[in-house]
Amino acid sequence: MLEFMQQLINGLSLGAIYALIALGYTMVYGIIKLINFAHGEIMMVGAYVGFFSISVFGSHIIVAMLFAMIACAILGVIIEKIAYRPLRGATRIAALITAIGVSLFLQYTTVFFLSPQQRIFPQTAFQTKDYLIAGLSISNKDVFIFVSALILMAILQFIIRKTRTGKAMRAVSLDRDAAVLMGISVDRTISITFAIGSSLAAAAGIMVGIYYSTINPLMGILPGLKAFVAAVLGGIGIVPGAMVGGFLIGILETLVSGYGNSLYRDAVVFGVLILILLVKPTGIFGKNTGEKV
Amino acid sequence: MSLLEINKLNKAFGGLSAVLDVSIKIKENELIALIGPNGAGKTTMFNLITGVYKPDEGDIIFKGEEIQGLPPYTVCKKGIARTFQNIRLFNDLTVLDNVKIALHKDVPYSMLATVLRLPSYFKGEKALENKAIELLDIFNLKDKKDEIASNLPYGEQRRLEVARALATHPTLLILDEPAAGMNPNETQDLMKLIKRLKEEFNLTILLIEHDMSLVMGVCERIYVLDYGQLIAEGKPEEIRGNKKVIEAYLGEEVG
Amino acid sequence: MKKILKNKLSQFIINVIILAAIFTIVQYMLNVGILNRFYEITLTSMCINIILAVSLNLINGFTGQLSLGHAGFMAIGAYVSVVITNYFELPLIIGLIGGCLGAAIAGFIIGVPTLRLKGDYLAIATLGFGEIIRVLLQNIDYVGGPAGISGIAKQTNWAWLFGSVILTVIIIQNIINSSYGRAIISVREDEIAAEVMGVNTTNYKVLAFVIGALFAGLAGGLYGHYFYIIKPETFNFLKSFDILVMVVLGGLGSTTGAIIAAIFITVLTAALQAFPAVRMIIYALILILVMIYRPQGLMGNKELTIRSFGKIWGEKR
Incomplete structure (x- = not known):
């Protein structure tokens, strides 16, 4: 039982990271029906921005995180403007292929300029300590990741529920044409969605850096895919679904590595994806809608 | 015996009834119209009959066999063909290929013959081509056989859709607003064509139409739907004077 | 006549x-x-890439079902064929046939449930399956786990490669230019209209998927018997993206387009061998720019024939 609780706690911080990334996937999908394949790479860029702001400017971890969030928000908006906006009328497949292109582009321009080798995430910014509480080993990094993720999610909920921008986002994702008629600027709303989603990914990037203590240009691929699975599990396009899905996938992954064979953990996550897609493609929180002919 | 018998058909979308307890009987060789204001559930009826939607309740009996809930390709094989309100041709393909695809269900050669290019493939392809051209000829589209379907003018696209539907050699042909977007002259020609097809191919025809001159001119019986329910049924002259029908249409104009 | x-x-x-x-x-x-050896390797990759691109094009281009798991089928072809020739010491031809069948069976098992999904969901599901195949291979000790199988006798030569390319292209073209092929294309054009016209679209999607997987298996078998070593990592989803780049560049639904793009991409890869990052950046730009400026690809769904050369020639005069 203790062992199980321990795995659960380990899973929570990983789950928080996945949840943050999944939020970006789900928000973008909700608003333009695009699987933003490059989302994991935005997280990677965030990790690098954090890395340099700590190692070069010696900034505090929180400052580094804010810095990465701002940089990635801008990056996200630029990507949407250059690569996705021209394809807004195109098929979803065309948009998906473009997103794959953007993802490869970010990975390999990073490889090109910063070399493919992995870097140690600066330990100076975050001294890890383990505490033993009721027989459970809890690391301060897990606490930091979990708490800051929760704070970010709370801020996001506030933006979506209480602000004009949030209302505009919900309106555009419900019915874009009607939103236009209501005087909402769709372009602006989509840009803001990308900015918010990308900044959450950037924060997750820093957390991944702390969690695994190394970063590399291809680090966005697997967490990105798993976060996507989390978004689908929760019901893609549904914000609370992404949070729940993220935690579920994170916990599942640590349980598989803890009890089973860690080599299988990626396969299990993809297995979950396929299972959901076949059984209930709309996810846990999704509503079934038939195709209109 | 009726060719098509629909009993108490029901279909709802998210709690909203699109078709409510509708029963229809069509005898062989009849020409029937299904009319009603916009959103009355006419196209939903067609989608239910052709298997595009599955009904929630009720049954559809065609040639004495229950066909409700069967997939569209099986319904097609049983002898029901249709056109679409918002033309659904295979846009990037040639006129000829559009018709050939509809002939596929009785393709006269095997996959093995296809891969190995056996004589049966060449013979079969020739036969398919001849059949397709024969059909296109009836619809005055023979000269356009190599054109890309989406490049045809609107009226010809509508005709091609009917030709494609006929290629599946149906017993029952269902036309969803065949005259939509046509001028009165074209509508006149279409009426003649429909009558001619009915005789020549021994067809039973069910159509949705808003053009009352067409409906009253060619149809033998008319069913009227409003808010998913059947509100009237009868010969054109009976429908013309039916109070409920007039109300349904006037109600629409006012509201 | x-x-x-x-x-x-x-x-x-x-x-x-x-x-x-x-x-x-x-x-x-x-x-x-x-x-020399360098050209020979390039030539081999070229032929394997042509087979991969033409077969993926059947699924993505002609049937319109975006699959991102092609490398998985290639992996199964490679492993099955190498097990047959290396472990059971049977001739190459049996190995290749076994690889093809193995991949086709996997294609069927994966295709039947996933092809109910549409568009981007299907893409992600196939990507997931491709990765699952890879992870499973990594965990099967019988085939060497993550290290894979090495010391495979080199049996793939120019004759096998050339023959396989011709066979692939002819069979796929023969299918496309037939009533079965038209049924497959009708799925891409308008699934509902196709169903209503009597085409069992699910069957044809699975058919195209299985045939595509079969030839990916052939490519895998040829690959395994040329490069001495096969390991699961070679067949990750980046390999699937490689093939996707060729199909997208050549034009979804054009076999000649897929061939030309496969040749071009292979040459590009060989030329940029020393700069792998640059190569990937170019791939990325190809995907983005083609989708924005020419989403139908270089050839669209047109085919290049000797006659069209004649046409160009005639126009010039």
Whole structure:
């Protein structure tokens, strides 16, 4: 039982990271029906921005995180403007292929300029300590990741529920044409969605850096895919679904590595994806809608 | 015996009834119209009959066999063909290929013959081509056989859709607003064509139409739907004077 | 009628002569060493890539079902064929056939449930399956786990490669240019209209998927018997993206487009061997720019034929 609780706690911080990334996937999908394949790479860029702001400017971890969030928000908006906006009328497949292109582009321009080798995430910014509480080993990094993720999610909920921008986002994702008629600027709303989603990914990037203590240009691929699975599990396009899905996938992954064979953990996550897609493609929180002919 | 018998058909979308307890009987060789204001559930009826939607309740009996809930390709094989309100041709393909695809269900050669290019493939392809051209000829589209379907003018696209539907050699042909977007002259020609097809191919025809001159001119019986329910049924002259029908249409104009 | 037949026959003879000439010339250049080892490797990759691109194009281009798991089928082909030839010491031809069948069976098992999904969901599901295949291979000790199988006898030569390419292209083209092929294309054009016209779209999606997987298996078998070593990592989803780049660049739904793009991408890869990052950046830009400026790809759904060369020639004069 203790062992199980321990795995659960380990899973929570990983789950928080996945949840943050999944939020970006789900928000973008909700608003333009695009699987933003490059989302994991935005997280990677965030990790690098954090890395340099700590190692070069010696900034505090929180400052580094804010810095990465701002940089990635801008990056996200630029990507949407250059690569996705021209394809807004195109098929979803065309948009998906473009997103794959953007993802490869970010990975390999990073490889090109910063070399493919992995870097140690600066330990100076975050001294890890383990505490033993009721027989459970809890690391301060897990606490930091979990708490800051929760704070970010709370801020996001506030933006979506209480602000004009949030209302505009919900309106555009419900019915874009009607939103236009209501005087909402769709372009602006989509840009803001990308900015918010990308900044959450950037924060997750820093957390991944702390969690695994190394970063590399291809680090966005697997967490990105798993976060996507989390978004689908929760019901893609549904914000609370992404949070729940993220935690579920994170916990599942640590349980598989803890009890089973860690080599299988990626396969299990993809297995979950396929299972959901076949059984209930709309996810846990999704509503079934038939195709209109 | 009726060719098509629909009993108490029901279909709802998210709690909203699109078709409510509708029963229809069509005898062989009849020409029937299904009319009603916009959103009355006419196209939903067609989608239910052709298997595009599955009904929630009720049954559809065609040639004495229950066909409700069967997939569209099986319904097609049983002898029901249709056109679409918002033309659904295979846009990037040639006129000829559009018709050939509809002939596929009785393709006269095997996959093995296809891969190995056996004589049966060449013979079969020739036969398919001849059949397709024969059909296109009836619809005055023979000269356009190599054109890309989406490049045809609107009226010809509508005709091609009917030709494609006929290629599946149906017993029952269902036309969803065949005259939509046509001028009165074209509508006149279409009426003649429909009558001619009915005789020549021994067809039973069910159509949705808003053009009352067409409906009253060619149809033998008319069913009227409003808010998913059947509100009237009868010969054109009976429908013309039916109070409920007039109300349904006037109600629409006012509201 | 006779004239058409005569034309077709003469066209056929011309094609055979051209192909025989290409085969003999390349074989001769390999024999006397004009084409050194580097060119030979490039040539091999080219043929394997053509098979992969043409077969993926059947699924993505002609059927319109975006699959991102092609590398998984290639992996199964490679592993099954190598197990047959290396472990059971059976001849290459049996290995290749086994690889094809293995991949086709996997294609069927994966295709039946996933092809109910549409568009981007299907893409992600196939990506997931491709990765699952890879992870499973990593965990099977019988085939060497993550290290894979090495010391595979090199049996793939120019004759096998050339023959396999021709076979792939002819079979896929024969299917496309038939009533079955038209049914497959109708799925891409309008699934509902196709169903209503009597086409069992699910069957044809699975059919295209299985045939595509089968030839990916062939490519895998040829790969395994050329490069001495196979390991799961080679067949990750980046390999699937590689093939996707070729299909997208060539034009979804154009076999000649897929062939030309496969050749171009192989040459590009060989030229940029020393700069792998640059190569990937170019791939990325190809995907983005093609989708934005020419989403139908270089060839669209048109085919390049000898006759179209004639047309260009005629226009110029």
